[in-house]
Amino acid sequence: MQQLALILLNGLVYGLLLFMLSVGLTLIFGMMGVLNLAHASFYMLGAFLAFTVSIRLGFWAALLVVPVLVGTLGAAVERYGLRTVHKHGHLAELLFTFGLAFIIGEVVPLIWGRTPVPYRVPAALDFPLFTVAGNAYPAYRLFMMAVAVAMFLALYLALARTRLGLVVRAALTHPDMVGMLGHDVPKVFTLVFGAGCALAGLAGVIAGNAYTTEPGMARSLGAIVFAVVVMGGLGSIWGALVASLLIGFVQTASISLDMPLGTALTRIGIPVDTAVLGDLWQITIARVAPVVPYLLLILVLALRPRGLMGTRSA
Amino acid sequence: MPTRPMLSIAAALAIFAFAASSLARAEEVVRIAYIDPLSGSLAATGQLGEQHFRFAIDRVNASSAAGPGRRLELVPFDNEVSPEKSLTLLRKAIDDGIRYVTQGNGSSVAFALSDAIAKNNRRAPGQSVMFLNYAAVDPALTNDKCNWWHFRFDADSDMKMRALADYLVSQSQIKKVYLFNPDYSFGQSVERAAQAMLANRRPDLQVVGVERVPLGKVKDFTPYVQKMQAAGADAVITGNWGADMGLLAKAAQDAGYKGLFYTYYMGSSDVIAGAGTGGEGYAQITEYHANLGGPELEAMAAAFQAKYGNAFYYWRVVNEIDMLAAAIKQANSTDPAKVGQVLSTMVQKTPLGEAAMRPDNHQLLQPMFVSSLEPGTKFTFPENKMGFKTISRIEAETQRQPTTCKFQPPA
Known part of the structure; x- marks a missing residue:
């Protein structure tokens, strides 16, 4: 029972973190149709800027200022870069963001160096909040979860319940009509791209100090956010949330299972011939845990190509 | 009198050739390829290693420890801890005429490099390469999979x-x-x-x-x-x-x-x-930590900290470069085969005691x-x-x- 509570809690923590990291990506794709390959780079930029700002003005100022900075940079990138490329189609946009990821990846070590920077959790939140089965939970983890939930609610309400959200959604499907009605469609796109980047920056502020802020962080994040977004259904914010939590739960659960693969499959009714591939069945589930998100991704794509909550077909 | 101009031309040529050869000797550079992760999640570790190598090489160059007129130079390569990528980089280094390779992060990489270097040296003895391993500690590297050209400066696991x-x-x-x-x-x-x-x-x-x-x-x-x-x-x-x-x-x-x-x-x-x-x-x-004491090591750690802003950590890198330089000097050659013969039995006095290379498997005992x-x-x-x-x-x-x-x- 305690074991289960731990798995659920860890899964929730990890899942919400994944959501925080990937929500900006799915927002931009859903509202603009652009797959932003530089998303993880904006996340990294957020963490490094937060380090610099927090030295001078403290963590709470960084929490407010950095997303605005990264968002502004994102908006500028859209306005002066992506918009010009837009008319050449999706491939050009993809390559543009791909190049951008490399540029940010090289500029960051030029400014901050190649070693990790000492960006630390604020002292006010650096204490164990409660204990489950002898395991302490730091207050900062709860704070991270709260921010992730707030991000979800704010985005969902803004898109589904406000006039602005209506315009944004309409601009994706009927850009000409929205333009006729007197809305500045390119400006809407700039706003959306900026907002998506700001969310990545916010994730950087929050996660950079809980983990390590170093120039390799964008690359090491890379694949997992795409797995979340594709699994959830490209562009679906609900989908990103569900996929993040699913990956979070399944991965943390598999880490805590020391049962060999063969035994596990036999238990759930799939007989395994141990003569074939002998040793492979002896590998524990815990050992394959890091691959589990990608196995899930393939499974989802095979059974439901548009993702869990996706509306468009892949 | 045609002989006089000929004579003076010959003299001029001789002087020129002598100047050129002494110039070449003055600039005899021993390049060392440093193949380790300089990007990705483990870049910080590779970067720290690179700083230590630069520090160690500057030390031996300042004291001409490799012999008068010989200078060591580091050529960093980023392998992203990938054995495959390391092999490509090794090829590139050999093609560029580099004869010394050093690596440490990842025994999987060390196995690949050791194997490729052994093959290279069998096929092209004129282009032999020496492998100086400062941190890959899988015991097999100096046991079942050992190779004469591989020297390890860290204790195995x-x-x-x-x-x-x-x-x-x-x-x-x-x-x-x-x-x-x-x-x-x-x-x-x-x-x-x-x-x-x-x-x-x-x-x-x-x-x-x-x-x-x-x-x-x-x-x-x-x-x-x-x-x-x-x-x-x-x-x-x-x-x-x-x-x-x-x-x-x-x-x-x-x-x-x-x-x-x-x-x-x-x-x-x-x-x-x-x-x-x-x-x-x-x-x-x-093999080292900051509180081992001794004025020499403390001064070295302080100099490193002052120059790179990081704590001194890889004493064995300094050891490796010191021993390599001493071996080059003693062999009076930069040919890895001759240097290797010397290094194979070398005993080095260090501030922490003697460090001796084992001739039977090239594992340093320190x-x-x-x-x-x-x-x-x-x-x-x-x-x-x-x-x-x-x-x-x-x-x-x-x-x-x-x-x-x-x-x-x-x-």
């Missing part, structure tokens, strides 16, 4: 584990041990050695968990720490390194895990930052130290105001183990 296991067994409050290692050849050898060396040592000592994780891939170690907690482990033996070790130490602190870590690679500042004040009592086995993180040492880390304190010194000669290596020096 079995030698380290023997020291660490002796210390752990002596701590009677530790009864349950968890083995937690990176999932590649090095981690497997640490795990094997720990199991072998802890078995039947003390009746109340048992291994309660064995686990391996992929190198540089895990972001959150909390679930793993909870497994250690659930298993009731008093101590964790781990060969994890770089960013992984830092995140592991941090996750342990955040979860309030009270067990002690027995490590190979505790000493870099991001690991210390991760452990914080909760790291008191964490132990490591190394004094090693088990130390633990304690407050109140002379030199402390700014991150947690603690420093390493020596628990035991293991003499070079006592570390000698039988080897299965059977190599032949090149003809």
Whole structure:
């Protein structure tokens, strides 16, 4: 029972973190149709800027200022870069963001160096909040979860319940009509791209100090956010949330299972011939845990190509 | 009188040729390819190594330790800890005329390099390459898979584990041990050695968990720490390194895990930052730490800190470059085959005692130290105001183990 509570809690923590990291990506794709390959780079930029700002003005100022900075940079990138490329189609946009990821990846070590920077959790939140089965939970983890939930609610309400959200959604499907009605469609796109980047920056502020802020962080994040977004259904914010939590739960659960693969499959009714591939069945589930998100991704794509909550077909 | 101009031309040519040859000798440069991760999640570790090599090379160049007019030069290559990429880079280095290669991060990479270098030297003896290994510690590199051209300047993982296991067994409050290692050849050898060396040592000592994780891939170690907690482990033996070790130490602190870590690679500042004040009592086995004392080492550490802003860590890198330079000087040649002959039997006096290369497998025997993180040492880390304190010194000669290596020096 305690074991289960731990798995659920860890899964929730990890899942919400994944959501925080990937929500900006799915927002931009859903509202603009652009797959932003530089998303993880904006996340990294957020963490490094937060380090610099927090030295001078403290963590709470960084929490407010950095997303605005990264968002502004994102908006500028859209306005002066992506918009010009837009008319050449999706491939050009993809390559543009791909190049951008490399540029940010090289500029960051030029400014901050190649070693990790000492960006630390604020002292006010650096204490164990409660204990489950002898395991302490730091207050900062709860704070991270709260921010992730707030991000979800704010985005969902803004898109589904406000006039602005209506315009944004309409601009994706009927850009000409929205333009006729007197809305500045390119400006809407700039706003959306900026907002998506700001969310990545916010994730950087929050996660950079809980983990390590170093120039390799964008690359090491890379694949997992795409797995979340594709699994959830490209562009679906609900989908990103569900996929993040699913990956979070399944991965943390598999880490805590020391049962060999063969035994596990036999238990759930799939007989395994141990003569074939002998040793492979002896590998524990815990050992394959890091691959589990990608196995899930393939499974989802095979059974439901548009993702869990996706509306468009892949 | 046609002879006079001819004579003067010949004289001029002779002078010119002499000047050119002395000029060439004045600029005899020994380039060393440094093949290690300089990007990606383990870049910080590779970067720290590069700084140490630059520091060590500047030292020997300043004192012309490789002989008058010989200069060492570092050529860094980024291999992203990938064996495949390393082989491409090795090819490039050889094509560029580089004859010395050094690498340390990842025994999987070291196996690939050692193998490729042995092949290269068989096929093209005129282009022989020497491999100086400063940190890849899989024992097989100096045993079953040994190679005459490979020289290792760090103790292998079995030698380290023997020291660490002796210390752990002596701590009677530790009864349950968890083995937690990176999932590649090095981690497997640490795990094997720990199991072998802890078995039947003390009746109340048992291994309660064995686990391996992929190198540089895990972001959150909390679930793993909870497994250690659930298993009731008093101590964790781990060969994890770089960013992984830092995140592991941090996750342990955040979860309030009270067990002690027995490590190979505790000493870099991001690991210390991760452990914080909760790291008191964490132990490591190394050839160097800041509190070993001695004015020469302290001055060196201060000079390194002043130049690069990082704590001095890789004493063995300085050792490696010192020994290479001395071997080049003694052989009076930059040919790896001749330098290798000298290095093969070299005994080097260091501020910490003698370091001797074993001719039978090219493993350096040097004094090693088990130390633990304690407050109140002379030199402390700014991150947690603690420093390493020596628990035991293991003499070079006592570390000698039988080897299965059977190599032949090149003809």
